[in-house]
Amino acid sequence: MESLNSLKDHLRTLEENLLKPEIRTSQIELKKLLADEFFEFGSSGRVLYKDDQLEHGIGIVKMELSDFEIHPLSNEITLVTYRIFNEIKKQHSLRSSIWKLKDGQWKMYFHQGTPTEF
DSSP: OHHHHHHHHHHHHHHHHHHHHHTTTOOOHHHHEEEEEEEEEEESSEEEHHHHHHHOOOOOOOOEEEEEEEEESSSSSSEEEEEEEEETTEEEEEEEEEEEETEEEEEEEEEEEEEEEO
């Protein structure tokens, strides 16, 4: 298992990649990061699945990530939590993702965004 600091840095990079326009608009890049079973409880209140994400894209955003933490659940599964500030909507949200290590690659299996006032 990677050291906790190395794992934290790696998963933060993957989460930050999902905020980049070139990743969010690329079916190829999204396939690399999202597990086949991926689903999301969006901050909009909608439930989204990988096929929805790839077919319709996930849109361009301008978001600032902070307070990133990891919570290992096993050697192959890690919960990550953080805050997002959506600079366009001027909205804060709490975020959580479950990442699983499969065939040497970390993939996101679940994500949730919960709006908050700050």
